[in-house]
Amino acid sequence: MKGMIVVKADRCMGCKTCELACGVEHSQTQSLVTAIREAHPPRSRVNVERGCGFAVPLQCRQCENAPCVAICPTQALHRKDDDSPVLIDQARCIGCKWCVLACPFGVIRMDDASHAIIKCDQCFERVERGELPACVEACPTDALTFQSLDAVVADKRDAYLVQIEHATGTLKT
Amino acid sequence: MKNKKQRSVDPAALEMLEKADACCIGSAFSRHDQQQPRCGFGELGVCCRICDMGPCRINPFGEEPTRGICGADAATIAARHLIRQVAAGVAAHSDHGRDIVHALMLTATGEAQGFTIKNPERLKALAQERGVTVEGKTIGEIAKALALNAMEEFGRQEGEVQFAALRAPKATVENWRKLNLIPRGIDREIVETLHRTHEGVDADYRNLLMHGFRTSLGDGWGGAMLATDIGDALFGTPMPVRSQVNLGVLQKDSVNIVVHGHEPTLSEMVVAASRDKKMLALAASKGAKGIVVGGICCTANEILMRQGAPVVGNFLHQELAVSTGAVDVMLVDVQCIMPALIEHAARFHTQVLTTSAKARMVGARHIEFELETAYDTALEIVRTAIENYPKRGHVDIPEHKNDLVAGFTVANTFTHLGGRYRSTFRPLNDAIISGRLRGVAAVIGCNTVKKTQDDSHVRMVRELIANDVLVVMTGCAATACSKVGLLQPEAAATWAGKGLQEICEVVGIPPVLHFGSCVDNSRILVALCEMINEGGLGDKLSDLPIAGAAPEAMCEKAIAIGFYCVASGAYVNYSPAMRVYGSPEVTHFLTDEVEQVLGGKFSFEGNPVKAAHLMMAHMDKKRAALKLRPLMYGRSFLEPGDAVSAESSDAAAASEAPSGGVPASPHQGCAGKRPASSISVNE
Numbered sequence: 001m002k003g004m005i006v007v008k009a010d011r012c013m014g015c016k017t018c019e020l021a022c023g024v025e026h027s028q029t030q031s032l033v034t035a036i037r038e039a040h041p042p043r044s045r046v047n048v049e050r051g052c053g054f055a056v057p058l059q060c061r062q063c064e065n066a067p068c069v070a071i072c073p074t075q076a077l078h079r080k081d082d083d084s085p086v087l088i089d090q091a092r093c094i095g096c097k098w099c100v101l102a103c104p105f106g107v108i109r110m111d112d113a114s115h116a117i118i119k120c121d122q123c124f125e126r127v128e129r130g131e132l133p134a135c136v137e138a139c140p141t142d143a144l145t146f147q148s149l150d151a152v153v154a155d156k157r158d159a160y161l162v163q164i165e166h167a168t169g170t171l172k173t
Numbered sequence: 174m175k176n177k178k179q180r181s182v183d184p185a186a187l188e189m190l191e192k193a194d195a196c197c198i199g200s201a202f203s204r205h206d207q208q209q210p211r212c213g214f215g216e217l218g219v220c221c222r223i224c225d226m227g228p229c230r231i232n233p234f235g236e237e238p239t240r241g242i243c244g245a246d247a248a249t250i251a252a253r254h255l256i257r258q259v260a261a262g263v264a265a266h267s268d269h270g271r272d273i274v275h276a277l278m279l280t281a282t283g284e285a286q287g288f289t290i291k292n293p294e295r296l297k298a299l300a301q302e303r304g305v306t307v308e309g310k311t312i313g314e315i316a317k318a319l320a321l322n323a324m325e326e327f328g329r330q331e332g333e334v335q336f337a338a339l340r341a342p343k344a345t346v347e348n349w350r351k352l353n354l355i356p357r358g359i360d361r362e363i364v365e366t367l368h369r370t371h372e373g374v375d376a377d378y379r380n381l382l383m384h385g386f387r388t389s390l391g392d393g394w395g396g397a398m399l400a401t402d403i404g405d406a407l408f409g410t411p412m413p414v415r416s417q418v419n420l421g422v423l424q425k426d427s428v429n430i431v432v433h434g435h436e437p438t439l440s441e442m443v444v445a446a447s448r449d450k451k452m453l454a455l456a457a458s459k460g461a462k463g464i465v466v467g468g469i470c471c472t473a474n475e476i477l478m479r480q481g482a483p484v485v486g487n488f489l490h491q492e493l494a495v496s497t498g499a500v501d502v503m504l505v506d507v508q509c510i511m512p513a514l515i516e517h518a519a520r521f522h523t524q525v526l527t528t529s530a531k532a533r534m535v536g537a538r539h540i541e542f543e544l545e546t547a548y549d550t551a552l553e554i555v556r557t558a559i560e561n562y563p564k565r566g567h568v569d570i571p572e573h574k575n576d577l578v579a580g581f582t583v584a585n586t587f588t589h590l591g592g593r594y595r596s597t598f599r600p601l602n603d604a605i606i607s608g609r610l611r612g613v614a615a616v617i618g619c620n621t622v623k624k625t626q627d628d629s630h631v632r633m634v635r636e637l638i639a640n641d642v643l644v645v646m647t648g649c650a651a652t653a654c655s656k657v658g659l660l661q662p663e664a665a666a667t668w669a670g671k672g673l674q675e676i677c678e679v680v681g682i683p684p685v686l687h688f689g690s691c692v693d694n695s696r697i698l699v700a701l702c703e704m705i706n707e708g709g710l711g712d713k714l715s716d717l718p719i720a721g722a723a724p725e726a727m728c729e730k731a732i733a734i735g736f737y738c739v740a741s742g743a744y745v746n747y748s749p750a751m752r753v754y755g756s757p758e759v760t761h762f763l764t765d766e767v768e769q770v771l772g773g774k775f776s777f778e779g780n781p782v783k784a785a786h787l788m789m790a791h792m793d794k795k796r797a798a799l800k801l802r803p804l805m806y807g808r809s810f811l812e813p814g815d816a817v818s819a820e821s822s823d824a825a826a827a828s829e830a831p832s833g834g835v836p837a838s839p840h841q842g843c844a845g846k847r848p849a850s851s852i853s854v855n856e
Contacts, residue, residue, distance in 0.1 A: 016230065023234050029706035032213050032233070033754045041234040138210045 002083055004144045005133060006090035007057060011143035012048070015056030019044040021138030040113035045120040046135050046144065047107070057135065057144060060107045061084055065165060066109060068099035068119075076116070078095050083121035180628035181489070183656055185420040185573035187843040200492050201511065205622035207499060217755030218251035224372035233755050245376060247756040250263035250379035253370040255732070255751060255759070256385035256523035260366035262733025263388050265508055266692055267359045268531075269326065270606055273403050274437050274616025275322045279544045280407060281316035287442055288550035290316055291409035299402055303335055316406075323359070323399050329358035337394040340698070342705040344713035345742060349390070352770060353382070354740060356391035364386060368428045371485040378759050388769065393737030398695035404475070409439055411478035411580040411689065420490065420654045421574030422483035423499045427463045428456050428562045430555065431485050431494055434506035435690065437495035439528055439551065440468065443479050443504065447847045448550035451740020456559045464555065469494060470509045471648055471690035476688045477579050484577075487627075487649035488620040488654075488727065492517045502558035506542070507532045509619075510726065517813045522564040524557060577655035578662065579826060581645070583699045586686065598700075598707040601643075605718060606709050608802040609642045612792035614785075615697045615738075616649050618731045619722030622769035623749050624779075629724035633781035634659055641670040641807040645700070648691040650724070673804040684826035694734055697721075698741060709813075715742025718795040720788035724744040724781050735775065739763075742772035744791040746784040750777035766814055786810050788823055 020032060027035035027042040033040055039087045046059040060070045069086055076092035077099055079085070093116035098116065100108050111118045123133035127146075131137070136146045147155075177687075180202045181187055193200050204430040205817035214220040219231035221241050228540040229241030230248060240246050245253070278283035290296055293312045299309050300319045307315050326334055333355040338346050356362045366388050370377035375384070405411070419512045430447065432440040437596050446452060448466040455715045456464050468476050476482040485494050488509055494500050495517045503514060506529045518525045527533045528542040538557075542550050587599075606611040606661045621628050630653035634644050638659075646654060658664055665677035671686040677684050688696045701714050710717055723731045726747055735747045753759040760777075778784040790810040797811065 015212060016214070017210060017212055020233070021210065024213075032217065033750075036217070036235070037757070038232040038754070043234065043236070140210065140212075 002127060003148050004062065004152065005059060005136060006118075006145045006147050006152055008143050008145070009051070009054050009056040011141045012055045013123075013141055013143075014048055014050065014058060015139045015140065017140060018046050018047045018135035019048060020142060021134040022046045025126070025134035043109075043111055043118055045107075045118055058105060059126075059135070060086060061099055061105060062120075062122060066103040066106070071102045073096045073098065077119075078130075080124075083122055085173075086119070087124070088117055088119055088121050090116035090118075093117055110128075125172050177627050180622075180688065182631065183419070183573070183626060183653075185486075185571035185656075186493055186626055187757055188571045188573075189420065189496045189569075191332055191736075193431050193493070193496050198496065198517065198586075200496075200512070200517075201489055201513070201622050202464055204513070209249060214273055214755070215750060217245045218254060218752030218759075219755035221250040221252065221254070222243060223370065231755060234301070241503050243373060244437060248378040248758040249376045249381070251753045251759045252381040252385075253266045253375075253751060255380055256366050256388065257370050258751075259385040259389050259730040259736050260363045262364050262368040262729035262731065262732075262736075263359070263396065265730050266392045266400065266733065267363075269507070269692060270359075270396035270398075270400035270403075271324070272436055272438065273400045273407065274320050277328040277403050278320035280323070281313045281320055285315070285544040286546055287445065287551075288407070288544070290407055290853065292406050295402075295410050296406035299406055302339060314756065316559065319403075319406075323403060326395055326399065327359045328361075328613065330361060331357055333357065334359060334391055334395040336398050340702050341394070341741070342702060342713050345715070348713065348770075348772075349740075354383070354387045354390060356387055356395060358635065359391040359395040362391050365723060378756070379762060382419070382759070382762060382767070386736055386767075389733050390740050392733045393698055393741065397692040397700070400692040402439055403405055403694045404692075405582070408475075409438055410584060410586060412580055413578055414478070414481040414580040415576060415578055416477055416481045416483055417574050418484040418486075418577050418652060419574040420494060420571045422467050422498060423497055423570050424462070424465050424492070425499060425568055425570055427465045428459075428555075428558050429462045429500050430466045430502045430504060430558045431469055432466060432472045432476065432504045433469040433491055434504075434529075434532075435471045435475075435508045435509055435692075436506050436529075437472065437479070438465075438544065439504070439506060440476050441479070444476055444482060444545045444553055446548065446555045447656065451554070451557045452559065453553065455639045456562070457560055459562050461559065461562050463671055464559070471692070472506070474571065474579070474651065474687075474690040474693070478687070478693075479580075481580075483574075484652055484794075486603060487652035489626045493849050494519055495523050496717070497570045498522070498566055499570050501518065501561040501565070502526055502552055502554060504528065505532070505537075507535075507731070510534075522561060522566060524561050526554060526557065530553075544675045551790065555736055557717070561602070573656075575658045575661075575825055576657075577660040577687065578683055579655075579660065579689075581682075581686040581688055582704060583696050586700065590838055598703045600708050602704055602707045603674055604672070605796075606801055608642055608804045609641070609674075609675060609806075611789060611804055612720070613643045613644050613700075614716030614719065614788055614792075614798070615647075615721040615743075616654075616696070616724065617647045617691070617721065617728035617734065619649050619725055620653070621725045621727040621749065623727075625645045626725075626727050626829075628655060629748065629781040630654055631657050631659070633666050633722060633724050633785045636687060636782050636785035638673055639666075639671040640785075640791065642792070643673060643676070644685045645688050645694050646685055647688045647697070650792070651685075651687045651689075653725075656685065659682065660687055661681070672804070692728060695740075698737075699742075701741075705773035713772065716795060716799060718744075718792035718799070718801070720744040720746070720791050722748075722784060722788060724748055731768030739767065739773035739775060740771055744773055744776070744788060746776045746778055746788055748777060748779045748781075748784065750779070751775075753764065 014105045022044040023042040074092045076089045106117045214230045221229045231247045280288040297774045305318045449465045467483045473484040498525045525537040528538045665684045762773045793811045
């Protein structure tokens with residue numbers, strides 16, 4: 001996997017800009033003003049949900065051992081290769097909704113216009129072009145970032161080291 | 174994110190922006206980049222911030238939520254917020270008008286220091302027009318009576334704002350009365366807008382927008398018109414005048430005072446104080462050759478029109494002027510003043526002086542301007558600038574400047590068009606009737622970082638004049654086109670179509686006429702009335718082959734102007750679009766439906782050349798309705814069996830999209846730009 005969408009709930013203001021950017025990215029016309037006038041307006045693959053005292057954008061976590069891929073009877077849900085996010089071939093999708101039930105996060109849903117499911121594809125074509133996923137690029141507070149797993153782990157270790165230094169009183173500056 | 178070349182088409186601006194970048198100085202352009210991406214809900218007008226149960230947002234893709242907490246839908250929300258913007262714009266122009274009326278009052282009573290009534294003839298004519306007795310009265314008495322009469326317009330509770338019925342053609346006035354559109358009082362309609370848009374009041378988008386049109390008429394035919402007409406009586410009626418424009422008018426070896434803002438009262442005095450012998454001597458003692466007073470925004474246009482003062486730049490030039498390091502005082506009053514000026518000025522020696530009790534900035538020095546001590550204050554300001562002059566650091570003034578002619582008014586355009594012996598609009602009407610001219614377009618408004626600075630103004634105006642449309646301009650739009658030399662008589666030979674060229678040559682006018690500041694758009698309304706009165710072009714304003722545009726609009730005042738122009742029967746292209754696209758109903762109402770009742774309507778085309786074509790198609794439609802002769806030289810922009818008007822809203826929406834147009838149905842699955850193969854299985 002080239003990267004993952006990292007969510008920092010403490011930075012999310014709940015503005016839903018990611019939802020709009022996702023919708024536009026998955027539209028025919030690629031512009032907000034025209035996308036909302038399409039015969040079947042696009043649907044966002046990310047949803048900002050409200051927890052108790054916080055807001056957080058939820059989208060597919062691209063599970064390694066994805067239950068949605070395992071349960072899909074038509075192989076509509078698939079990976080192009082080991083690095084690929086989980087993609088949906090809407091032509092093959094029969095709308096049985098097994099994946100909706102199997103997903104532990106509730107981030108797969110039906111698209112009424114195409115009678116097929118939709119889910120986050122991590123904007124894989126943008127990423128192939130060297131761009132960030134649309135939601136990440138749009139986030140005004142960096143609550144969404146796109147990082148490799150290694151980088152995420154390294155950041156976590158750094159943060160943990162600072163914690164230890166605080167605890168032992170060795171932190172300089 | 175825009176690259177440097179896209180930020181402006183003005184070489185002077187680009188030069189200063191390069192300097193700002195090199196010195197890591199921010200500007201509106203860089204702050205625009207930092208603001209990306211903007212909130213889509215706000216852009217579409219579907220974010221409601223009116224009550225504290227919210228903010229509420231409507232899902233623009235048609236999913237839930239489709240209503241706010243109170244049940245307001247996208248149309249209600251967009252309409253409420255839009256007419257609040259109209260009210261704010263009307264308030265700004267009209268409060269400006271009120272200040273001018275107040276200045277007339279204090280001048281009449283002799284309390285305004287240094288002010289005299291420069292054009293008593295205009296004052297008398299105005300008083301007579303408004304039913305104020307002049308016989309047996311001194312100028313001071315007339316001025317006082319007129320000021321009291323004018324002041325009533327603001328607070329009147331019943332009746333009508335006077336100029337509307339006094340000046341507009343009868344048929345237009347009748348239509349307004351039928352629709353109950355003539356404002357009772359300027360302030361009253363603004364207050365009612367705020368009431369109607371309060372939580373839980375007016376929820377019918379048509380009813381809301383029609384009140385927006387009523388409120389706006391209190392600007393064009395009320396506050397702004399008073400500001401212009403009383404300003405002309407008080408400060409003198411402009412006459413055509415040559416001057417120069419752009420950052421290059423600042424002088425390295427002179428004291429430079431930049432007056433920025435909107436009201437002419439203080440700037441008139443500063444110009445006078447800069448010519449004071451004591452001040453010139455003081456400047457000389459500091460090693461300066463002289464004192465330059467140049468303007469930015471509409472203050473620039475006010476002192477350009479009446480004093481021939483040079484124009485330093487338009488709205489987006491305010492920070493760039495400071496970046497030259499050559500501005501000793503940046504004097505501001507109200508409207509369009511960026512708070513960023515303070516931090517900007519702090520990096521140079523520039524002193525920012527605020528002068529209005531209504532507009533102060535933390536970090537600026539405040540010298541409150543009062544009419545009773547006007548000249549003393551002006552002297553103090555000039556002295557501050559002179560004393561600041563020796564503190565200059567490195568000075569970097571771009572070479573770029575251009576010549577222009579400004580100072581056109583309804584009265585003197587008469588003289589120009591008719592010649593000395595025929596002061597009449599007849600030649601203009603004849604030129605339109607005979608097909609030499611297609612019509613008249615007013616291109617007005619601001620600068621915005623959402624578009625390349627000046628680019629839309631210049632391209633639209635060139636397209637219009639090339640197709641035999643006489644263009645009148647005000648505000649920052651006029652400054653934009655004067656920077657590229659379109660406001661010189663010589664421009665006709667290069668840019669104008671053959672018909673317009675013939676007119677310009679015979680009359681000796683530029684193809685683009687500078688009518689003044691933003692409040693002077695009222696001059697344009699009066700000119701249109703004169704065209705109707707002259708005969709042959711219909712009986713109401715909406716019959717005229719005319720159109721308006723604000724191609725780089727930015728502020729609420731521009732929205733108010735757009736509204737009163739449409740309410741007066743004009744076709745107006747407004748770009749970037751008002752925040753209504755989130756509601757198809759409101760968009761359709763403004764760009765189509767409203768034409769049936771008002772005769773005017775909006776389009777929101779973003780491309781300036783396409784917008785010019787829409788405007789000309791509208792003129793051609795009106796020409797056809799008037800059964801005027803075909804154009805002598807220009808081509809028609811009407812398609813056979815044209816449905817131009819009905820299509821405009823879709824065309825406007827499509828123009829914002831890079832690909833243009835909305836396909837009938839989406840591909841299945843992912844985004845349109847993804848090839849079909851990419852979503853098939855390739856295992």
